[in-house]
Amino acid sequence: MNMTRHRWNQPLKLILATLVATSIWSAAGAPQHASAASSDVQQLTQNRAKQDILAKWLQYRPMDMVKAGYTSEDGIYNTDAIYKQAPQLIAPYSPGKLKPQYIEDGINAANFVRYLAGVPDDLVADSSLEQQQQTGALLNAVNKQLSHHPVQPADMSQSQFDLGYKATSSSNLFLGSNTFYDNVLGYMSDSDASNIDRVGHRRWIINPTMKKTMFGMVYADMSYGYPVPFATMSAFNSERNPSEVSYDYVAWPSAGYFPQEVFSPNDAWSVSLNTSRYDKSHTNDIRVELVRERDERKWSFNASDTDREGKFFNVDTGGYGGIPYSIIFRPDGIEEFAEDDTFSVSITGVYGRDGQAQEIHFQTTMFEMLPHFTANAPIKLHVGETIQLRLESGTQTSDNLFVSSNSSIVSIDAQGRITGIRKGEAYVSVDRYIGDPKSKIVTLRVSGNGDEKVSTWAQGAYLKAKGNGLIPMDFDLNYQRPISRITFTGMAVRMLEIVMKQDIVENQVLHNDINSTPFRDVSDWAVNWANKNGIISGTSATTFSPDATITREQAAKLLLNVYDKALNMKKGAGSSVNATSGGIATATPFADDNLISPWAKNVVYEAVRLNLLQGTDSTHFDPHGKLTHEQTYVILERVFELIEG
Structure with a gap:
C-alpha cells in the first residue's frame, strides 16, 4: 500500500x-x-x-x-x-x-x-x-x-x-x-x-x-x-x-x-x-x-x-x-x-x-469564516488534565470538526475540550480544511503526574490560561518559584500577540524595527519589543538583568504597562488604564501599606482596583515578595479577560 x-x-x-x-x-x-x-x-x-x-x-x-x-x-x-x-x-x-x-x-x-x-x-x-x-x-x-x-x-x-x-x-x-x-x-x-x-x-x-x-x-x-x-x-x-x-x-x-x-x-x-x-x-x-x-x-x-x-x-x-x-x-x-x-x-x-x-x-x-485556536504554540498537559481550548469566533460557531492526531494520547470532544490520556505527543485541529494551518492546530505534549503541581488557589486560572494559549509548554514549569524578568516579558508579549491576533514581534523583526538592542546582557526580540514599547525598562541604560526576579510592587507597574499597551493596541491611540472603569474598589489600605515603596503606592492600588493584581490575603499585599510563575499565570489571565471581555 x-x-x-x-x-x-x-x-x-x-x-x-x-x-x-x-x-x-x-x-x-x-x-x-x-x-x-x-x-x-x-x-x-x-x-x-x-x-x-x-x-x-x-x-x-x-x-x-x-x-x-x-x-x-x-x-x-x-x-x-x-x-x-x-x-x-x-x-x-x-x-x-x-x-x-x-x-x-x-x-x-x-x-x-x-x-x-x-x-x-x-x-x-x-x-x-x-x-x-x-x-x-x-x-x-x-x-x-x-x-x-x-x-x-x-x-x-x-x-x-x-x-x-x-x-x-x-x-x-x-x-x-x-x-x-x-x-x-x-x-x-x-x-x-x-x-x-x-x-x-x-x-x-x-x-x-x-x-x-x-x-x-x-x-x-x-x-x-x-x-x-x-x-x-x-x-x-x-x-x-x-x-x-x-x-x-x-x-x-x-x-x-x-x-x-x-x-x-x-x-x-x-x-x-x-x-x-x-x-x-x-x-x-x-x-x-x-x-x-x-x-x-x-x-x-x-x-x-x-x-x-x-x-x-x-x-x-x-x-x-x-x-x-x-x-x-x-x-x-x-x-x-x-x-x-x-x-x-x-x-x-x-x-x-x-x-x-x-x-x-x-x-x-x-x-474570518472559520474559527481558530488562540493557542499557537505547544501546550503541556498532565495525564488526566482537561482544558477548554479557546476558539476565536469565526462566522461558523457550530458544526465544527475537532480531530486529535492520536486519541490514545490526547482526546478532544465536540466542544473542543482536550484531555491528556497518556504520555506522548499529539496535535489537535479544528476545521483544518483551508486557511492558515498554524491557527487551526495545537500541539500537545502529555507528561506524567510528577511532584510539581500548580497550587490549588491558582488551578482554575492556570487551566483557563493554558486553553487561551497564554502558557506555552516552555513556560509551564517552576510554579512556585520566582519568575525572571525575561520570562515575564516573554509571557506578557505572547499575551499581547494573542489579544491582537498577530505576530507583533515577528512583524517588527521583518521590518528591522527591533533588531538592535541597548542591552549588553540579553539578545531577545521580545525584550527589544517590550522595551521599545514602554512595557519594561532595563535595570540600567545598557543592562536588562534577564535572570533577575520581580517583586510584587514591580509587577503592579509592569501589569499596568501591559494593560495600557493592550488597550492602546486594541482600541487605538489615546486609550489609558486610568480612563478605564471596572475592577475591585480598594477603599481600605493594605495592612502592610507602609512597606509599599512611595513610587509604587499609586500603581499598586490602581492595579488592584482594576483586578489585575490582588493581595496575598484580604489585608496584605506583600509588596517585596517575589512574583512566582503561577502568580504570573493568574494575573496575565486576568488582563486577558479584561481586554477580551
Missing part, C-alpha cells in the same frame, strides 16, 4: 503549470440551450451576508479525509484508497479509475469558489472525460514532469498518448497536493511569478459559461522519497447559455463579504470585464486605486507596476476563462487581513462599447 505522509501543520509545495488558451469563447460560437433564469453577478455578490457564505461553505466544504478512510489521524495519506482501480505506470499503461467521492470533492471546491465569484455554482462531473483526464495525469506521472505539451513515452501507444495529450493541453494542471479541493484553491491563488500576469487557471474555473468539469490524479515515485500526485482539471467547457449569467465584471475577490481563508494577502486581485459591454481594445488609460478603509492606506496601480514578486499590475486580453479582458493587480505590504477588513476598489480608464469612458467601483470586506 502506497502511503504519502503530509503533516497538516506543514505548508504544501505547489507547482502550477501555465495553461495556454487554445480556444476563445464568444457568444456567437457558444452552444445554445433553453434559457434559464438569469443570475446577476453584481447583485449576488454585493447583497449577500456572511451567513449566506457560511451556508454555502457547509454545503461544499471538503470531505472529512479521516472518516472517508483516505488519511490516518496523524495525517498520513493512503494513496491507494482513492482509486476504484489503481493506475499502472509501466507498460502496458493503465490510467486507473478514481472513486466518485474523490472527484466530487473537487467539484465541491469549484462550486464553492464559483459561488464566491458570483457565477452559477452548479458544476457537475463530466463522466465522458473521466478516462481522458486520468490518462492526462498518467502521462505526466510517467514522464515525471508537469507539462501541457508532454512527450510521448516510447512504450506508450499512440491512441493512449493522444488521449492523454488532449487532457494536458486543455486542463489546469497541478503537482504536489493530495486533494482536488487543495488543487482548486491553488489554481484560484494563481499569483506566482509565472502566472500572475493573466491568472488563467483562476479565470477558467470561474468562467460564467462553464457547466461541467472533470479531474484526474495519478501518483508517481519521485526523488522526494514518497509518491507525488500529478493532477488535471478539464478547463475548456463552455456549455452554459450566456444569457443565464448577467454581469458587468467577474472579480476575485468579489465585491461584498469575502472569506479570508480562500484569499491570501499576497494573492493578486482580478477583475474580468464583460466584453459585450466594455471595449477590450482600449486599455492604455486604465488605472486602479485600492484603499484600505481602516487606515486609509492607498495603492495606485498603472503599467509601471511590474514586480512579479511584489506590487503588480497588468491588463490581459487573452482568451482565458471565456472573458478575454482582465485587469490584474496586487498590492504590496499587506501581511495579514484584520477582521472585517474593507477595501475599496476604483478602476478608471475603461471604455464602453459605445466609446464612452466608464468607471468601476466596489468594496470588498475580508472576514
Whole structure:
C-alpha cells in the first residue's frame, strides 16, 4: 500500500503549470440551450451576508479525509484508497479509475469558489472525460514532469498518448497536493511569478459559461522519497447559455463579504470585464486605486507596476476563462487581513462599447469564516488534565470538526475540550480544511503526574490560561518559584500577540524595527519589543538583568504597562488604564501599606482596583515578595479577560 505522509501543520509545495488558451469563447460560437433564469453577478455578490457564505461553505466544504478512510489521524495519506482501480505506470499503461467521492470533492471546491465569484455554482462531473483526464495525469506521472505539451513515452501507444495529450493541453494542471479541493484553491491563488500576469487557471474555473468539469490524479515515485500526485482539471467547457449569467465584471475577490481563508494577502486581485459591454481594445488609460478603509492606506496601480514578486499590475486580453479582458493587480505590504477588513476598489480608464469612458467601483470586506485556536504554540498537559481550548469566533460557531492526531494520547470532544490520556505527543485541529494551518492546530505534549503541581488557589486560572494559549509548554514549569524578568516579558508579549491576533514581534523583526538592542546582557526580540514599547525598562541604560526576579510592587507597574499597551493596541491611540472603569474598589489600605515603596503606592492600588493584581490575603499585599510563575499565570489571565471581555 502506497502511503504519502503530509503533516497538516506543514505548508504544501505547489507547482502550477501555465495553461495556454487554445480556444476563445464568444457568444456567437457558444452552444445554445433553453434559457434559464438569469443570475446577476453584481447583485449576488454585493447583497449577500456572511451567513449566506457560511451556508454555502457547509454545503461544499471538503470531505472529512479521516472518516472517508483516505488519511490516518496523524495525517498520513493512503494513496491507494482513492482509486476504484489503481493506475499502472509501466507498460502496458493503465490510467486507473478514481472513486466518485474523490472527484466530487473537487467539484465541491469549484462550486464553492464559483459561488464566491458570483457565477452559477452548479458544476457537475463530466463522466465522458473521466478516462481522458486520468490518462492526462498518467502521462505526466510517467514522464515525471508537469507539462501541457508532454512527450510521448516510447512504450506508450499512440491512441493512449493522444488521449492523454488532449487532457494536458486543455486542463489546469497541478503537482504536489493530495486533494482536488487543495488543487482548486491553488489554481484560484494563481499569483506566482509565472502566472500572475493573466491568472488563467483562476479565470477558467470561474468562467460564467462553464457547466461541467472533470479531474484526474495519478501518483508517481519521485526523488522526494514518497509518491507525488500529478493532477488535471478539464478547463475548456463552455456549455452554459450566456444569457443565464448577467454581469458587468467577474472579480476575485468579489465585491461584498469575502472569506479570508480562500484569499491570501499576497494573492493578486482580478477583475474580468464583460466584453459585450466594455471595449477590450482600449486599455492604455486604465488605472486602479485600492484603499484600505481602516487606515486609509492607498495603492495606485498603472503599467509601471511590474514586480512579479511584489506590487503588480497588468491588463490581459487573452482568451482565458471565456472573458478575454482582465485587469490584474496586487498590492504590496499587506501581511495579514484584520477582521472585517474593507477595501475599496476604483478602476478608471475603461471604455464602453459605445466609446464612452466608464468607471468601476466596489468594496470588498475580508472576514474570518472559520474559527481558530488562540493557542499557537505547544501546550503541556498532565495525564488526566482537561482544558477548554479557546476558539476565536469565526462566522461558523457550530458544526465544527475537532480531530486529535492520536486519541490514545490526547482526546478532544465536540466542544473542543482536550484531555491528556497518556504520555506522548499529539496535535489537535479544528476545521483544518483551508486557511492558515498554524491557527487551526495545537500541539500537545502529555507528561506524567510528577511532584510539581500548580497550587490549588491558582488551578482554575492556570487551566483557563493554558486553553487561551497564554502558557506555552516552555513556560509551564517552576510554579512556585520566582519568575525572571525575561520570562515575564516573554509571557506578557505572547499575551499581547494573542489579544491582537498577530505576530507583533515577528512583524517588527521583518521590518528591522527591533533588531538592535541597548542591552549588553540579553539578545531577545521580545525584550527589544517590550522595551521599545514602554512595557519594561532595563535595570540600567545598557543592562536588562534577564535572570533577575520581580517583586510584587514591580509587577503592579509592569501589569499596568501591559494593560495600557493592550488597550492602546486594541482600541487605538489615546486609550489609558486610568480612563478605564471596572475592577475591585480598594477603599481600605493594605495592612502592610507602609512597606509599599512611595513610587509604587499609586500603581499598586490602581492595579488592584482594576483586578489585575490582588493581595496575598484580604489585608496584605506583600509588596517585596517575589512574583512566582503561577502568580504570573493568574494575573496575565486576568488582563486577558479584561481586554477580551
